Amino acid sequence: xxxxxKKELFSLPEGVIYLDGNxxxxxxxxxxxxxxxxxxxxxxxxxxxxxxxxxxxGLPKQVGDRIGGLVGAPEGTIATGDTLSIxxxxxxxxxxxxxxxxxxxxSDSGNFxxxxxxxxxxxxxxxxxxxxRTPAPEAVLEAITDEVAVVMLTQVDYRTGRxxxxxxxxxxxxxxxxxxxxxxxxxxxxVPVDLMASExxxxxxxxxxxxxxxxxxxxxxxxxxxxxxxxxxxxxGWMGHDAPFAMERHYRPAMTTERLRIGTxxxxxLSILEEAMNIWEGxxxxxxxxxxxxxxxxxxxxxxxxxxxxxxxxxxxxQQRGSQVSFAFDNSYPAMQALIAHxxxxxxxxxxxxxxxxxxxxxxxxxxxxxxxxxxxxxxxxLWRDPAYQTRSRVT
Amino acid sequence: xxxxxKKELFSLPEGVIYLDGNxxxxxxxxxxxxxxxxxxxxxxxxxxxxxxxxxxxGLPKQVGDRIGGLVGAPEGTIATGDTLSIxxxxxxxxxxxxxxxxxxxxSDSGNFxxxxxxxxxxxxxxxxxxxxRTPAPEAVLEAITDEVAVVMLTQVDYRTGRxxxxxxxxxxxxxxxxxxxxxxxxxxxxVPVDLMASExxxxxxxxxxxxxxxxxxxxxxxxxxxxxxxxxxxxxGWMGHDAPFAMERHYRPAMTTERLRIGTxxxxxLSILEEAMNIWEGxxxxxxxxxxxxxxxxxxxxxxxxxxxxxxxxxxxxQQRGSQVSFAFDNSYPAMQALIAHxxxxxxxxxxxxxxxxxxxxxxxxxxxxxxxxxxxxxxxxLWRDPAYQTRSRVT
Numbered sequence: 001x002x003x004x005x006k007k008e009l010f011s012l013p014e015g016v017i018y019l020d021g022n023x024x025x026x027x028x029x030x031x032x033x034x035x036x037x038x039x040x041x042x043x044x045x046x047x048x049x050x051x052x053x054x055x056x057x058g059l060p061k062q063v064g065d066r067i068g069g070l071v072g073a074p075e076g077t078i079a080t081g082d083t084l085s086i087x088x089x090x091x092x093x094x095x096x097x098x099x100x101x102x103x104x105x106x107s108d109s110g111n112f113x114x115x116x117x118x119x120x121x122x123x124x125x126x127x128x129x130x131x132x133r134t135p136a137p138e139a140v141l142e143a144i145t146d147e148v149a150v151v152m153l154t155q156v157d158y159r160t161g162r163x164x165x166x167x168x169x170x171x172x173x174x175x176x177x178x179x180x181x182x183x184x185x186x187x188x189x190x191v192p193v194d195l196m197a198s199e200x201x202x203x204x205x206x207x208x209x210x211x212x213x214x215x216x217x218x219x220x221x222x223x224x225x226x227x228x229x230x231x232x233x234x235x236x237g238w239m240g241h242d243a244p245f246a247m248e249r250h251y252r253p254a255m256t257t258e259r260l261r262i263g264t265x266x267x268x269x270l271s272i273l274e275e276a277m278n279i280w281e282g283x284x285x286x287x288x289x290x291x292x293x294x295x296x297x298x299x300x301x302x303x304x305x306x307x308x309x310x311x312x313x314x315x316x317x318x319q320q321r322g323s324q325v326s327f328a329f330d331n332s333y334p335a336m337q338a339l340i341a342h343x344x345x346x347x348x349x350x351x352x353x354x355x356x357x358x359x360x361x362x363x364x365x366x367x368x369x370x371x372x373x374x375x376x377x378x379x380x381x382x383l384w385r386d387p388a389y390q391t392r393s394r395v396t
Numbered sequence: 397x398x399x400x401x402k403k404e405l406f407s408l409p410e411g412v413i414y415l416d417g418n419x420x421x422x423x424x425x426x427x428x429x430x431x432x433x434x435x436x437x438x439x440x441x442x443x444x445x446x447x448x449x450x451x452x453x454g455l456p457k458q459v460g461d462r463i464g465g466l467v468g469a470p471e472g473t474i475a476t477g478d479t480l481s482i483x484x485x486x487x488x489x490x491x492x493x494x495x496x497x498x499x500x501x502x503s504d505s506g507n508f509x510x511x512x513x514x515x516x517x518x519x520x521x522x523x524x525x526x527x528x529r530t531p532a533p534e535a536v537l538e539a540i541t542d543e544v545a546v547v548m549l550t551q552v553d554y555r556t557g558r559x560x561x562x563x564x565x566x567x568x569x570x571x572x573x574x575x576x577x578x579x580x581x582x583x584x585x586x587v588p589v590d591l592m593a594s595e596x597x598x599x600x601x602x603x604x605x606x607x608x609x610x611x612x613x614x615x616x617x618x619x620x621x622x623x624x625x626x627x628x629x630x631x632x633g634w635m636g637h638d639a640p641f642a643m644e645r646h647y648r649p650a651m652t653t654e655r656l657r658i659g660t661x662x663x664x665x666l667s668i669l670e671e672a673m674n675i676w677e678g679x680x681x682x683x684x685x686x687x688x689x690x691x692x693x694x695x696x697x698x699x700x701x702x703x704x705x706x707x708x709x710x711x712x713x714x715q716q717r718g719s720q721v722s723f724a725f726d727n728s729y730p731a732m733q734a735l736i737a738h739x740x741x742x743x744x745x746x747x748x749x750x751x752x753x754x755x756x757x758x759x760x761x762x763x764x765x766x767x768x769x770x771x772x773x774x775x776x777x778x779l780w781r782d783p784a785y786q787t788r789s790r791v792t
Contacts, residue, residue, distance in 0.1 A: 024443060032432055039431055086478065122521075125522060232517075235517055245746065247555075266612035
């Protein structure tokens with residue numbers, strides 16, 4: 001039995017109920033000491049030697065293996081670094097090389113825009129008449145035809161929390177001869193994922209949400225073990241070379257997943273991420289999932305009972321949801337500003353969505369009830385109408 | 397008159413002479429406090445709000461403008477983020493889009509391998525018969541023909557310190573109708589660079605060498621002002637979108653250099669980099685250059701007088717060198733290990749090069765003389781023959 005919640009391992013501002021760990025996870029208490037260690041003792045004292053003495057060079061793999069433990073990826077199948085958008089591009093370019101006879105990339109209209117933008121950029125770069133199709137999420141299954149080279153989906157919808165059936169869609173993709181890429185941005189650390197069982201060729205994800213790696217923490221990419229030695233990295237940087245320091249004239253990819261590394265890894269952020277991953281030690285994702293469902297069901301009951309103006313924008317069936325609940329409201333932007341001012345932090349997503357994330361590592365049922373009370377007051381008293389909440393910030 | 401050296405602004409290990417700032421710059425004293433501020437006060441207390449309240453969203457541009465001040469790039473022409481390899485890919489892909497009628501990418505055999513590897517990966521991705529040519533550095537000028545779409549060169553050779561003539565080569569590239577990309581990895585903060593005067597279309601660089609941004613600090617990319625509104629980013633992520641938070645279905649690039657941003661920026665590392673850039677405030681690159689030449693000339697004189705077994709592998713004319721001096725020696729690997737053990741830190745580059753970087757911000761003539769004395773002893777007494785120095789580390 002996991003010892004949940006692990007709230008005391010996080011530094012959370014006094015009085016705040018943080019329901020936005022699906023956007024930026026909170027600060028692990030040990031992150032600062034680890035950063036200080038890396039900065040003062042490793043960088044400051046060891047200088048260039050730290051690549052060996054502090055094993056900076058091995059850090060990306062170590063962290064990747066830790067992430068793998070949460071998403072059903074065997075040791076050595078996950079490379080870390082860069083940003084999620086870069087890893088999407090890399091997975092997509094590699095997948096397209098596996099199906100050169102086909103011209104269609106299939107995603108859905110609910111996918112996170114950056115994934116679709118990266119696909120558009122790749123299509124422009126290749127410039128051979130590739131086509132990106134984005135049917136509604138509900139219509140994806142039937143859109144998987146034998147024209148499709150790659151199916152690229154985000155498992156949990158960033159707006160609504162709706163969750164795709166990873167097994168069924170991967171099976172359908174393979175039955176149609178397509179390569180499957182899963183974006184786990186809202187899955188890793190949120191819901192149980194079994195990448196090996198899914199048989200998907202690729203997965204990508206970010207680590208600053210449910211994994212609490214900090215703002216701009218590095219991303220990850222998974223490749224199915226049987227493909228490791230043949231996958232083409234597309235973004236073929238020296239850190240993916242079989243012998244980076246031999247300074248060979250031609251690229252020769254590593255015979256491990258490290259071939260999907262590109263440039264010099266961001267050591268400070270990777271170290272903080274590793275510290276954040278320590279919190280997951282011994283945590284059972286099935287237990288996280290059960291607790292998350294309990295919290296989100298409680299939240300929906302409370303909000304629907306207290307706030308009649310809000311409309312549930314997430315699937316009602318918890319099995320169809322990730323670890324977030326969204327409500328639609330015409331004035332969601334000022335409403336979320338008002339909630340934040342009243343110490344319930346969620347976020348707004350255009351056009352009219354308020355998102356709330358459920359993270360059992362540091363949230364319990366009491367938090368949800370307190371949050372619901374505060375939310376009720378903001379809507380009951382129309383506090384969101386305050387002019388202070390109407391002006392849009394640069395980041396919404 | 398700049399107040400050089402600024403040694404007291406860096407935290408350097410007692411007794412060590414650090415001649416490897418061309419590989420990883422040392423720790424600015426204020427970096428840890430800045431990291432603690434970002435981690436504890438911004439991430440910890442402000443959480444997701446820090447994107448606005450701490451202006452995380454504006455940080456990449458602010459840092460870019462600071463870098464611009466050192467390389468002759470006007471405000472708003474440099475985007476930061478990712479790694480140098482990624483920025484090389486992005487510049488190259490964008491440049492190729494500007495010369496679709498041509499098939500040749502021209503670089504040189506002395507370019508940093510990762511730049512060439514990224515070009516190879518892009519060529520594979522585009523798969524339309526593009527060709528990468530890598531003549532010897534001395535033969536590049538005559539290899540610029542009207543077949544060449546893009547000339548992509550690193551100004552200062554990572555092995556030898558040999559410096560290309562940026563003006564002459566850019567002029568030749570343009571005369572042949574080619575697009576020019578400069579990699580400033582060993583130039584930014586090392587030698588005076590005037591990007592605007594060069595008229596080059598693109599430049600890229602890293603910030604963990606002479607700019608002292610820390611291990612894995614973010615990279616930068618410059619685009620000539622007249623091209624900003626038309627350049628195709630290729631790696632088209634949401635942070636380069638004109639309205640990232642509008643979550644539009646299609647990519648629509650920002651009408652600023654920010655279009656070359658890709659994913660979520662690494663806030664902790666960017667903040668440390670910004671702190672490192674503060675040290676450059678009021679520093680005149682002409683003065684840095686004069687001091688660097690003084691130091692490197694002194695070093696060459698001392699080493700040639702004291703160590704007859706070493707052969708200068710850098711141009712003897714300081715105007716032909718960047719801010720590093722390399723010596724060739726058959727047993728450079730163990731020799732460099734011995735030097736490091738005797739508190740003179742440089743680095744080894746395959747096959748037989750010992751590199752020493754000159755960084756007047758924190759080095760003076762006394763340091764060079766002390767280093768020369770230690771180096772003399774290692775070679776005079778054959779200390780490098782010690783078996784302890786023969787085993788290769790993972791990072792050489």
